[in-house]
Amino acid sequence: MTKNLIFGSMGAAGLVALLAILDFAIKVPFGGAAPLFNILFLVASAIVLYLGWDTWKESQ
Numbered sequence: 001m002t003k004n005l006i007f008g009s010m011g012a013a014g015l016v017a018l019l020a021i022l023d024f025a026i027k028v029p030f031g032g033a034a035p036l037f038n039i040l041f042l043v044a045s046a047i048v049l050y051l052g053w054d055t056w057k058e059s060q
Contacts, residue, residue, distance in 0.1 A: 002059060010052040017045035 020041040023030045030037070 003056065006052050006056050006059070010049055010056075013045040013048035013052065016041055017049075020045070 019029045020038040022028055023032060023038050024035070
């Protein structure tokens with residue numbers, strides 16, 4: 001159960017990071033609204049991905 005939650009949160013963070021990168025590159029999902037939002041999305045995604053990876057390593 002906990003591993004499903006970990007992988008789910010990591011998947012959601014990866015999706016947010018992908019959308020932010022796409023918005024930087026081709027301005028598709030958000031229309032290139034504000035680069036600051038994309039940077040904050042990438043930072044938040046990186047934090048969630050790191051915390052998920054660290055928790056997964058501890059749960060093994």
